[in-house]
Amino acid sequence: MTTLTRRSRVRTSTYGVGAVAYLLATVFLAHSSNYNQGLLLVAAVFSILALSLDLVAGMLGLYSLGQAGLFAIGAYSTTILVTRDHWNVFLALPVVIVVGALLGIIIGALALRVSGLYFAITTYVFTLIVGVAVSDASITGGYQGLAGPTFPNFPHVLSGMGTALVWAISGALLITVVIIWSIRSSAVYPVLLAIRDAEPFAASAGVKTSFTRVMMFSLSSALAGLAGWTFCFLGYITPGQFNGTATINILVMVILGGMNTRLGPIVGAVFISLFPVVVSWNPLWQEVLFGAIFIIVIVFFPEGVVGVVSRITRLVRRRFQGESLETDGDLVPTAPTSIRTPITSTAEFALAARNITFHYLHGVPVLENIDFLVRPGTIHGLIGPNGSGKSTMVNLICGQLTPTEGMIELQGERVDHLSAYQRPAMGLMRTFQTAVMVREISTRDNVTIGLFHQFQRLLSRSLLWPLLPSGRRDTRAMHQLATSALNDVGLDSQWDATRVADIPHGVEQLTQLAAACVGRPSVLVLDEPLAGLSLGEIDEVATILRRLRDQGVTTIVVEHQTRFIFDVCDDVTVLAAGQLIRTGSAADVRVDERVREVYLGQ
Amino acid sequence: MFQVLLTGLATGAIYGLIAMAYAVVFYVTRVINFATGQLFMACIMITMAVANAGFSIWLAILAGFATSSIGGVVVYFIAVRPVLRFDRFSFAWLVSTLGVGIILESLAALKWGTSSLPFPNMMNGKDVAIFNAKLTWQQIVTIIVAVAVVGLFELLRRKTLFGKIGMAISSDPDIASSMGANVTRYTIFAFALGGLLAAIAGVLVGPFSFASPYLGESFGISGFVALMIGGIERPAAAMGGGMILGVLTVLANTYINSQASDWFPFVVVVIVLLISPNGVFMAGPSLKKATRRLRTASSKVAR
Numbered sequence: 001m002t003t004l005t006r007r008s009r010v011r012t013s014t015y016g017v018g019a020v021a022y023l024l025a026t027v028f029l030a031h032s033s034n035y036n037q038g039l040l041l042v043a044a045v046f047s048i049l050a051l052s053l054d055l056v057a058g059m060l061g062l063y064s065l066g067q068a069g070l071f072a073i074g075a076y077s078t079t080i081l082v083t084r085d086h087w088n089v090f091l092a093l094p095v096v097i098v099v100g101a102l103l104g105i106i107i108g109a110l111a112l113r114v115s116g117l118y119f120a121i122t123t124y125v126f127t128l129i130v131g132v133a134v135s136d137a138s139i140t141g142g143y144q145g146l147a148g149p150t151f152p153n154f155p156h157v158l159s160g161m162g163t164a165l166v167w168a169i170s171g172a173l174l175i176t177v178v179i180i181w182s183i184r185s186s187a188v189y190p191v192l193l194a195i196r197d198a199e200p201f202a203a204s205a206g207v208k209t210s211f212t213r214v215m216m217f218s219l220s221s222a223l224a225g226l227a228g229w230t231f232c233f234l235g236y237i238t239p240g241q242f243n244g245t246a247t248i249n250i251l252v253m254v255i256l257g258g259m260n261t262r263l264g265p266i267v268g269a270v271f272i273s274l275f276p277v278v279v280s281w282n283p284l285w286q287e288v289l290f291g292a293i294f295i296i297v298i299v300f301f302p303e304g305v306v307g308v309v310s311r312i313t314r315l316v317r318r319r320f321q322g323e324s325l326e327t328d329g330d331l332v333p334t335a336p337t338s339i340r341t342p343i344t345s346t347a348e349f350a351l352a353a354r355n356i357t358f359h360y361l362h363g364v365p366v367l368e369n370i371d372f373l374v375r376p377g378t379i380h381g382l383i384g385p386n387g388s389g390k391s392t393m394v395n396l397i398c399g400q401l402t403p404t405e406g407m408i409e410l411q412g413e414r415v416d417h418l419s420a421y422q423r424p425a426m427g428l429m430r431t432f433q434t435a436v437m438v439r440e441i442s443t444r445d446n447v448t449i450g451l452f453h454q455f456q457r458l459l460s461r462s463l464l465w466p467l468l469p470s471g472r473r474d475t476r477a478m479h480q481l482a483t484s485a486l487n488d489v490g491l492d493s494q495w496d497a498t499r500v501a502d503i504p505h506g507v508e509q510l511t512q513l514a515a516a517c518v519g520r521p522s523v524l525v526l527d528e529p530l531a532g533l534s535l536g537e538i539d540e541v542a543t544i545l546r547r548l549r550d551q552g553v554t555t556i557v558v559e560h561q562t563r564f565i566f567d568v569c570d571d572v573t574v575l576a577a578g579q580l581i582r583t584g585s586a587a588d589v590r591v592d593e594r595v596r597e598v599y600l601g602q
Numbered sequence: 603m604f605q606v607l608l609t610g611l612a613t614g615a616i617y618g619l620i621a622m623a624y625a626v627v628f629y630v631t632r633v634i635n636f637a638t639g640q641l642f643m644a645c646i647m648i649t650m651a652v653a654n655a656g657f658s659i660w661l662a663i664l665a666g667f668a669t670s671s672i673g674g675v676v677v678y679f680i681a682v683r684p685v686l687r688f689d690r691f692s693f694a695w696l697v698s699t700l701g702v703g704i705i706l707e708s709l710a711a712l713k714w715g716t717s718s719l720p721f722p723n724m725m726n727g728k729d730v731a732i733f734n735a736k737l738t739w740q741q742i743v744t745i746i747v748a749v750a751v752v753g754l755f756e757l758l759r760r761k762t763l764f765g766k767i768g769m770a771i772s773s774d775p776d777i778a779s780s781m782g783a784n785v786t787r788y789t790i791f792a793f794a795l796g797g798l799l800a801a802i803a804g805v806l807v808g809p810f811s812f813a814s815p816y817l818g819e820s821f822g823i824s825g826f827v828a829l830m831i832g833g834i835e836r837p838a839a840a841m842g843g844g845m846i847l848g849v850l851t852v853l854a855n856t857y858i859n860s861q862a863s864d865w866f867p868f869v870v871v872v873i874v875l876l877i878s879p880n881g882v883f884m885a886g887p888s889l890k891k892a893t894r895r896l897r898t899a900s901s902k903v904a905r
Contacts, residue, residue, distance in 0.1 A: 125871055136861060298694045
């Protein structure tokens with residue numbers, strides 16, 4: 001507890017010192033020479049761009065190569081609106097940001113349909129198109145480009161504050177940093193990483209993955225537009241500043257500084273944009289060196305400067321201080337503000353599969369006329385030989401697949417037309433055969449992802465998360481719920497802060513179970529929860545399932561280990577080759593002739 | 603019209619060869635070599651330099667081919683092989699291959715200057731009449747070479763054991779290597795072949811384009827656009843994409859205006875990417891999928 005409060009106090013004061021230093025630097029720069037201002041303001045503009053790229057590339061794995069195109073649109077439209085149409089520069093700002101956000105939605109919605117590579121290519125083509133458009137059109141001045149508008153000075157009263165443009169760009173960078181750092185410290189951060197690394201896990205926790213991706217890209221695009229707005233006041237804008245190489249440059253900044261780190265994109269942007277000034281060689285040799293930096297960074301420092309530094313400090317700290325766990329000190333329960341209450345239902349069956357038939361686009365039916373009912377508050381086993389369609393059945397129940405015919409009812413309500421992300425809010429959670437979670441964050445943070453559907457307006461609140469009282473309260477509540485969920489599956493608090501990358505397989509499976517239980521589901525679907533567990537851990541899972549049953553949770557378990565199934569389950573459904581063999585109480589199924597024939601091998 | 607078609611095919615053959623250079627590398631490694639345009643340029647510059655030094659033009663071409671093929675392998679060892687080890691940065695090769703491209707372009711500019719230099723002529727500039735259209739020998743040879751290259755490649759891929767192992771690696775390198783395929787050797791071969799295809803394009807277009815270090819960027823982008831139109835999954839489709847791009851570009855130049863070839867390809871590629879993300883030759887399945895989705899949606903509404 002003491003370490004924690006000390007640490008959070010240290011952190012708060014670090015931010016305080018940082019803010020004062022930033023303010024002083026702005027004041028100093030506002031009174032500095034034009035040369036210094038030009039140099040550092042360009043670095044600041046590229047910091048905004050690099051941060052905007054890291055938002056999607058680092059947290060979501062979307063390597064956007066459209067940043068230069070969006071940047072160009074921001075710069076050119078501001079210039080044209082201000083110099084040609086005589087708009088006020090501050091009136092142009094919201095227009096540029098909204099245009100950027102809308103473009104982000106359009107490009108994101110179109111480009112995110114296929115794979116990550118397709119996204120990179122489509123956004124790259126977007127940048128190329130913008131480049132061609134501004135080179136050919138007369139309104140943009142063709143290859144010569146346009147002279148940017150001048151930024152208005154402070155009114156006379158405030159003239160003591162120095163150059164107004166410095167304050168404007170410094171403010172723009174500050175806003176960007178606040179938004180992105182807020183997201184990084186919000187409850188949405190683990191969710192974003194889960195969308196990147198473990199999309200099915202995120203969707204089964206109630207996250208609208210595609211929507212979230214598009215929205216984040218829209219935010220990133222709006223920030224790139226903001227960067228364009230600031231950039232045009234710095235002098236001439238020409239098509240060459242926004243071409244394909246420029247867009248890769250921004251990616252290099254992010255990777256060089258450290259992808260998915262707080263300071264990395266800024267470090268990279270400052271280095272790359274000051275580099276040509278510091279090393280003033282023959283421009284062609286400079287290009288050669290630049291290309292070499294691309295390769296050296298990617299090959300030798302894929303974690304970036306900040307990544308390397310933080311790894312070293314972690315090693316040093318571990319060596320000299322031993323492992324110090326970061327836990328929430330005050331275990332006084334705090335009531336989360338916006339939590340939804342779990343649904344209780346009086347339906348006759350917790351889950352009903354009625355006449356389910358499923359086949360893929362081409363091919364034979366995987367499941368045919370499957371009909372079974374799951375009584376509320378029971379443990380229901382789903383067994384069958386390999387290839388019998390168990391996992392397909394689970395995917396149909398949870399919404400990863402849609403049945404070709406038939407319907408699925410959850411608590412008496414039809415759900416087969418709903419997407420996977422809509423089902424957790426109806427009280428359905430699941431685990432996967434092989435646990436796929438976010439490896440670089442702690443087990444506790446992974447478990448909080450399971451709470452996503454219970455908290456409201458997480459995405460919009462994440463933009464200012466640590467500044468909002470409700471954000472801080474919800475973070476505490478989520479951590480407590482996650483910690484107690486981990487305790488409930490038998491993991492003591494030593495595992496809470498351990499990264500998933502560092503935990504053994506059994507713990508990983510149990511963490512996944514905790515993530516499914518933390519949202520207090522009424523129906524829990526477990527796809528082979530025992531895979532790779534030791535005998536002791538299997539007993540542990542059996543105990544957990546019985547305890548959940550006592551709490552009124554209905555559990556559907558897909559499993560191979562028949563001893564476990566007939567030991568733990570109340571009812572059992574047997575599938576073989578896509579057909580229903582038998583469904584009924586465990587005792588009846590166990591003695592059924594056909595079940596013995598197809599499955600138990602007698 | 604016939605004239606436009608033939609000229610378009612000759613232009614498209616060049617784009618197609620470059621697109622194929624990208625596609626062959628992608629086929630085996632799932633990597634897009636963004637230095638392909640610069641390998642194309644390197645062949646043009648070396649061929650020009652060797653020929654100007656007084657050697658036979660054929661020797662010069664051979665030197666150009668060798669340079670680009672070896673260049674392709676060098677790209678693999680410097681920029682691709684090391685980064686594929688960090689699979690988290692799955693697109694890291696995008697940056698590193700582009701880095702090689704920038705280095706090659708700047709070195710060429712340092713050596714030969716930034717302006718265009720004449721390229722030695724292999725064939726006389728006389729026109730040949732085909733029905734009512736006129737083509738130069740150079741253009742005819744270009745089309746023939748492009749068709750031959752696709753034919754040979756497909757023959758190699760489908761009919762020989764070497765090609766079949768390549769297909770196996772393409773669909774799953776891990777399983778292929780557990781069956782005893784030497785994935786590294788195939789990867790090196792793919793990068794060398796990619797360099798060679800770019801080099802062939804370079805020699806064929808050199809007499810028209812002259813020799814300039816900045817050819818790599820413009821032709822590299824055109825080849826990339828052709829690749830997107832044809833589809834990235836199959837090298838033969840990339841050639842098809844090149845041909846389509848060539849014809850459409852010449853059409854746009856003839857019937858819209860002389861600047862249209864700047865922007866028209868991008869309009870085409872956007873339309874293709876929107877309708878059929880895997881290229882025009884994969885339009886069938888993706889349309890089928892879309893109609894199926896529509897049908898199920900409408901049947902759901904009906905229910």
